[in-house]
């Protein structure tokens with residue numbers, strides 16, 4: 001049996017807090033699994049405000065997995081520009097191709113089948129099940145992971161974090177529960193938390209203990225650390241190359257060799273005759 005940590009999350013209190021104030025996000029009106037998947041992949045490392053226009057544009061161009069699968073990777077990457085981490089776009093297109101080949105063009109509603117798709121990990125697979133298929137599964141993103149650790153008062157293993165999250169899902173309310181608990185982590189249980197108005201303040205082990213150091217969320221499963229600085233990073237340099245060659249092919253000599261080598265290794269650009277271009 002797994003070791004119990006903290007009490008169960010007070011689902012009633014969280015729903016009462018979150019339902020009236022649920023953020024109005026365009027994918028929340030959707031149940032189409034492809035549209036949900038695209039939103040989740042875009043949101044993995046990019047802020048909501050930057051994702052919204054890109055999500056609309058991407059789905060206008062590729063309304064189904066089949067539309068995405070037959071496009072050139074270059075066109076997929078052009079639509080991804082500004083979101084960063086372009087390997088996500090490459091994986092998304094590869095996933096779309098498998099969905100067409102193995103699943104008749106429809107995202108599967110099975111956890112293992114979803115996990116078999118490129119770039120889809122436990123978080124994204126469960127997000128598709130919860131937000132498209134309205135399954136009672138728990139979605140653990142970095143915001144939820146902070147709540148799980150702090151409310152239990154200790155750093156959690158991946159297994160225990162998922163168990164604790166699963167135990168909290170109210171029967172038949174997986175969709176709304178996951179939305180609301182993610183909102184709680186995004187708005188109150190932030191890296192620097194605002195505990196007084198939190199619906200879990202009366203039961204959160206870490207808060208009730210006076211928030212001793214160290215914060216149990218630090219190093220707990222699913223909680224991401226600080227993002228590395230963007231200015232001057234290889235990530236920024238890669239983005240500049242992709243933006244430039246997205247307009248037209250450019251001489252390789254215009255760019256840093258190591259940045260081009262990394263992009264070639266990732267299958268994101270092609271170099272031929274000393275010219276760099278997107279895979280068309």
Ligand code: SF4
Nearest residue numbers: 189195198201204207
């Ligand atoms: S009481 Fe504070 S630390 Fe605990 S879950 Fe709420 S916001 Fe997070």
